[in-house]
Amino acid sequence: MWALAAKFILVAVATILYCFLVIVESAKLQTFAAEYGPFNETSYDIFEVIRPATISNGALQVTPDSASSDFEIGYRSGRILLKQRFKLWEEHASQPQLASFNTSFLFNVYRLSNDTAVEGLAFIIAPNLLLPPGSAGQFLGLTNTMEDTSDTNRYVAVELDAYEDYFDPDGNHVGIDVNNIKSIKTEYLDLHNITIAPIGMFKFYNLWVDYDGLNKVIDVYIAEQLEKNGSTPPKPGSPILSADLDLREHVNQYAYLGFSASTGTEGQLNSVLRWNLTVQHFSDSGKELDKWMKIMLGGGLVVLVLVFAVGFGYRYHKLRVAAPSSDLVGALKCLPATPREFKFKDLKKATSSFDEKNKLGQGGFGMVYRGMLVKENMEIAVKLLSRENIKGQHDFLSELTIINRLRHKHLVKLLGWCHKKGKLLLVYEYMPNGSLDKHLFIGPNKEPLEWNVRYKIISGVASALHYLHNEYDQKVVHRDLKASNIMLDSDFNAQLGDFGLARALDNGRTSCAEAEGVLGTLGYIAPECFLTGKATRQSDIYAFGAVLLEVVCGQRPGTRIAGFPFLVDWVWLLHRDGKLLEAVDQRLGDNYTIEEANRLLLLGLACSHPDAGERPRTQSILQIISGAMPVPNVPPFKPAFIWPAGGPMDMDSVITVSITTSDFV
Incomplete structure (x- = not known):
């Protein structure tokens, strides 16, 4: 037998x-050639415009155009990509295995504040038609804190950077990025008398990007165009930047081409006015071969x-x-405190078939939609997971088990799940007032968040953090506490969300080691994390201190102010000079309680102490906020960070939790 x-x-x-051999031998190279611009309403049929990007004034506005957008222009990111995807490589074809392309585009980067240029623009080869969440600021719309440096990014970009971040060579350069915002190769543009975003001027430049698939080389050229509507200048004789690059190692076989950009604390226009593109891409077999392929x-x-x-x-x-537990659905049904299993047809009806108008946001693992369960008269947020495997089924179930068991009035609650045709949907409470940062950083014509509301929010977040650190049986470390992860219900009560980076510690352990490096958001990351790569309850306290200062001052922790790179350094200076209350959000005027503001500012500094061992614990923080305990002594000068500090830290293993709930707004 x-x-x-x-x-x-x-x-x-x-x-x-x-x-298989017949199929691969049938692959043929085809040439795609197009010229775009000036751009108008019909361009939306060709391009995927990922808001807040727009098409206006005859250009692709990759970040909001202040003249035509309803969006805030500071600290935003956007993407505009061709809807057509291209097959860029063929592993087994007898023809050349890598596609080649040539592209050129006319762009303009204009600083709205004459003394400040922020971030920049990039040409990108992208894996999908999505915009990574949290990709504003230094991330240029390419990636975010969680995904940066990860090979799963699968993108290659040519950046035009007008701002010097801590990893950049300067604030005026061109670079080649491969799955990382830190370029593999850069060139100083000052050496070529080119300024991407000159002060008080519109400058127009043409950029050429040529990729030779046969020799696996990418070349970048740049030249100034003297007039916006003038003829394209001749392509320079030699590239300004060149690098060896095998696209097969870094991008998906099927990929999209287009642009991404971001702004920082100030607004900036990142515009593309014309775009020429020629791609020699691979084409699969025709209908006849496809029929025989199916038969064989x-x-x-x-x-x-x-x-x-x-x-x-x-x-x-x-x-x-x-072993019925090997089945995902069966395992979900066996979770402790079994979450509710929703019917797919009910979720589909609640979200109007996942209508675009009901889309709330885009999380790290999928889209989030607003829904209404009419029979129950209940609003929900539905996350449709886009990845079939989230760190393996075992880890996924472990993290879902933890989140499902978290119960606190200031934590976003998981309501249930649905599994249909290989797709997994998670259902959460809907937060009608969105995230805290959307109320802190508003336009000049909107009323600022009232002081008593800010104080209530801080108190709620502190209570949630105390629960995670001390009252839940596995002691969860959040690791990404920030304003955008604090949701607000209809009464502006804080609901701490986004457990995308959280870790649950085994009893008796105090920290978790990260093999993939430091995770979190710059400005909220404790200094010791850059050396240890570990998250602790003390690093959560540091992030809470950053949130405290953010709420009281109305400024982001990464704000450059008075010559300081971070908000905390400026506040510490005011404390030294006896002018601490000058840090309070000026939009509040005199509509705040002096004693409370002084208390929260000092508490924020205490939580931001460079020595982890000197930071207060959550129990003390709750008592300080309530006024039952005085604020600990805060030195007038910010102490220096000295390593090692705070004593030894445990490096034992932890349970991974990576379900994101930050976009249910």
Whole structure:
């Protein structure tokens, strides 16, 4: 019997291999060539415009155009990509295995504040038509804190950077980025008398990007165009930047081309006025070959299925009966404190078939939609997960188990789940007032968040953090506490969300080690984390201190102010000079309580102490906020960070939690 089965297997494998060879040999190179611009309303049919990007004034406004956008222009990111995707490489074709392309575009980067240029613009080869959440500021719309440096990014970009971040060579350069905002190669533009965003001037430049798929080389050229509507200047004789680059190692086989950009604390226009693109891409076989492929592949698979069905059917059935927990749905149903299983048809109806108008945001693992369960008169937020495997089924179930068991009035609550046709949906409470940062950083014509509301929010976040650190049985470390992860319900009560970076510590352990490096958001990351790569309850306290100052001052922690790179350094200076209350959000005027503001500012500094061992614990923080305990002594000068500090830290293993809830707004 087994000898006969082996013969059948060999025949089936031979059939499949032959089919495979026919398919790959049929691959052909095709040439796509197009010229775009000036841009108008019809351009929306060609481009995927990922808001807040727009098309206006004859240009692709990759970040909001102050003249036509309803969006805030500071600290935003956007993408505009061709809806058509291209097959850029063919692993087994007899033709050249890597596609080649040539592109050029006319761009303008204009600083709205004459003394400040912020971030910049990039040409990108992207894996999908999505914008990474949290990709504003230094991330240029390319990636975010969680995903930066990860090979799963699968993008290559040519950046035009007008701002010097801590990892940049200067504030005026061109660079080649590969799955990381830190460029693999850069060139100083000052050496070529080029300024991407000159003070008080509109400057127009043409950028050429040529990729040679045969030699695996990317070349970048740049030249100034003297007039916006003038003729394109000749392409320079030699590239300003060149690098060896095998796209197969860094981008998906099918990829999208276009632009991304971001702004920082100030607004900036990042515009593309014209775009020429020529791509030699691969094309799969035609209809006739496709028919034979299905016949041959199907025949081979049928043989294999029959053989293995006879030989292993009973054995497989026995294993299935013995281990029902291997099935994802069965495992979900067995979770402790079993969350509710929603019907897909009910969620589809609640979100109007996942209508675009109901989309609330885009999280790290999928889209989030607002929904209404009419029969229950309940609003919900539905996350449709886009990744079939989140760090493996075991880890996914572990993290979901933890989140499902978290119960606190200031934590976003998981209501249930749904599994349909291989797709997983998670259902959460809907937060009608969105995230805290949307109320702190508003336009000049809007009323600022009232002081008593700010104080209530801070108190709620402190209570939630105390629960995670001390009252939940596994002691969860959040690791990404910030204003954008603090949700607000209809009464502006704080609901701490986004457990995308959280970790649950085993009892008796105080920290978790990160193999992938430092995670979190700059400005909220404790200094010791850059050396240890570990998250602790003390690093959460540091982030809470950053949030405290952010709420009281109405400034982001990463704000450059009075010559200081971070908000905390400026506040510490005011404390030294006896002018601490000058840090209070000026938009409040005199509408705040002096004693409370002084208390929160000092508490914020105490939580931001460079020595982790000197930071207060959550129990003390709650008492300080309530006024039952005085603020600890805060030195007039910010202490220096000295390593090692705060004593030894445990490096034992932890349970991973990576479900994101920050976009349910």
